[in-house]
Amino acid sequence: MKSVIGRETSIGQRGDERVNIASRLADSAATYPNKPAVILAARGGRAARVVTFAELDREATAYAAGLRRIGLQAGMRVIVMVKPGPEFFALTFALFRVGAIPVLIDPGMGRKNLAQCLAGVRARAFIGIPLAHVFRLMHATAFRDLRVKVTVGRRLFWAGVTLADIRDADCQSFIPADTRATDPAAILFTSGSTGPAKGVIYEHGMFAAQVDYLARHYQYAPEETDLATFPLFALFDAALGMTAVIPDMDASRPGTADPRKILDAIETHECTHMFGSPALLTNLARHCVANNVRISGLRRIITCGAPAPARLLRSLTECAPNASIHTPYGATECLPITDISADEILRDTAKKTANGGGVCVGRPLPGMAVRVIDISDEPIRDESAMPLARPGAIGEIVAHGPTTTREYFDAPVATQRAKIPASDGGVWHRMGDVGWIDDNGRVWFCGRKAHRVQTADGVMFSVPCEQVFLSHPGVARVALVGVGPIGAQRPVLCVEVAKSASGDRGALTRELLAIAAKFEHTRVIRDVLYHPSFPVDVRHNAKIRREDLAIWAAGKLRA
The missing domain is CATH 3.40.50.12780 (ANL, N-terminal domain)
Structure with a gap:
């Protein structure tokens, strides 16, 4: 053991080395100019949209020149709320070329959490689709530091310019920012699956x-x-x-x-x-x-x-x-x-x-x-x-x-x-x-680590305990949670039942407790609760939010 x-290994750059991740797009465009870079699949009756590497590279430079012209500078934090597609790709690489720092976050975390996270960034620019600007106006105090506002699509009653307005077709003389390996390239927020979402600073070299x-x-x-x-x-x-x-x-x-x-x-x-x-x-x-x-x-x-x-x-x-x-x-x-x-x-x-x-x-x-x-x-x-x-x-x-x-x-x-x-x-x-x-x-x-259950008999770790129950055909997902004070927590097995399972919960409980009794690390489990649909993280919809389940389980056990 x-x-x-x-x-x-040799992967990685020295901190003083000139690195701008946007140069990788230029390399791709030079090598595969006519190859599709982004294909937006057909949807809602609209045909698929295809953008080649050469076109994506030109758009990124045109946007970069336009963004610099309206005041974006190296080191400036820029919130980006644009749907996946050619514009998202071109804008992100445009910001890299300017040396600005795109701030990317999961919109599904809820409006209150979203506004709170973005307020802490104190961004100077906001680039988003119309719905994102409506959100911005609804939470105006979170965006009081903004100086530049760009709408991707139709601008309605709010201030600023559109992406079409800033696109600079005459951008041949544009020179990308002189960034180094350790210069900030982006702020990517964590999913917040075990606590508040945090902004992670990515460097160009990373x-x-x-x-x-x-x-x-x-x-x-x-x-x-x-x-x-x-x-x-x-x-x-x-x-x-x-x-x-x-x-x-x-x-x-x-x-x-x-x-x-x-x-x-x-x-x-x-x-x-x-x-x-x-x-x-x-x-x-x-x-x-x-x-x-x-x-x-x-x-x-x-x-x-x-x-x-x-x-x-x-x-x-x-x-x-x-x-x-x-x-x-x-x-x-x-x-x-x-x-x-x-x-x-x-x-x-x-x-x-x-x-x-x-x-x-x-x-x-x-x-x-x-x-x-x-x-x-x-x-x-x-x-x-x-x-x-x-x-x-x-x-x-x-x-x-x-x-x-x-x-x-x-x-x-x-x-x-x-x-x-x-x-x-x-x-x-x-x-x-x-x-x-x-x-x-x-x-x-x-x-x-935050999901370990600390009982009077010792520490129980979530995944090793949960995995022994997944062989049961009546189980879709399981989650181990602790109820009560640290050091004296009561281990509770929460179960999301498989669609094919029978409706006899009593029989299923007995079978699951029999499985628990077979293993040293699960035999102290005495409580089994059934949840209709586990809460999950907003990014992958796969991480089980055990903190929420623990609160739910505590309420069930008190009832």
Whole structure:
């Protein structure tokens, strides 16, 4: 057993090196000028819209010149609320070229939380669709620092200019900002699945390192086409020279995507690659199995955001027989860290997962280092003070490498708690997850640190406990929560019943408690509650919001 893994590589840039991630789009345009860069799939009676790499590059430069002309400068924070599509791609790369800092956030987190997060950014510019400007006006105090307002589409009664107004066709003389590897490139908000959403500061060098990792690890071919179901990941497509197909779906609610529309986009545009949350892929796989559909053209499927159950991976293997399926591990603050294939999971680790070993997320990518330290909720001074967990023990996962972000925006307390200064001048990021490392150097994910249940008999970790119940055919999802004071919590198993299950809850409860009794780490569970539909995160619709379930369970037990 190990508690330290990882090795160095050449990926990453020196802090003083000139790097602007927008140059990767220019490289793609020079290499593949006539290749489609973005395809907005047909929707609502409208035909598909196709933009080539050369066109996307020209639009990004035209927008960059126009944005600079109306006052945007390097270092200026700019809120971007634009739907996935050619404008979103062009605007984001335009802001990179100006040296401005796009602020990207999940709109599905709720208006109050959205306004609160954006107020803290103190942005000087706002670029959004008309509905986004209506939201801005409804929460005017959150945007009091704005100086520039750009509407993508028709501007109604509010001040500012439209995207069409600022587009500068005569932009040949535009010179991109002279940015360095450590200069801020963007602020990306976390999903807020275990606490308030935080703005993560990305640097140009970090984005470049992520692109390099993806290109080297997944070996993308020049002719590849990606079904882009997650807008932020889709931005990498332009930097990789890969066509991004935007399907007809609500990107803020991937779990509601119509599998027929997803399949239509894959088949019509001959997609070879797909990134999707477990929630989206579960619906897609269920539809394919029920209708005997095979997606033979896919070469690769990547899923992350929450552990992908073995039964989902089996279904995907059946539905997409020619695809290599991967489940990388990481977070907004540090991605990617590890990777593992579905083949390895189903062949070698799924049985241990079903018996309570956690979910294997694979080995660190070259240049990424992972350690497991003793669990603590206190800040850690520096790398020398990190208390390594004993080999094979479950502890807190920390990661370090070229893609590890350094800080949260204007949140020194959160930064101090999550970041540990490293001896090489970088930082270790405390993932907020718990897990362990096996003798083969693989990381096993055991849940969120905040989700551990601290009983009078010891600590129970969510994922190892929950996984033993997923073999029951009457169970769709389960979640372990703690009710009561820390150190004396009562473990409660919350269950979302499978649609095919019988209505006899008493029999199901007895069967689940019988499963609990078979394992040392679950035998103290005495309470089983049934929830109609688990609350989930807004980004992937896959992370279970156990904090909300714990409050619900406490109310049920009091009733």
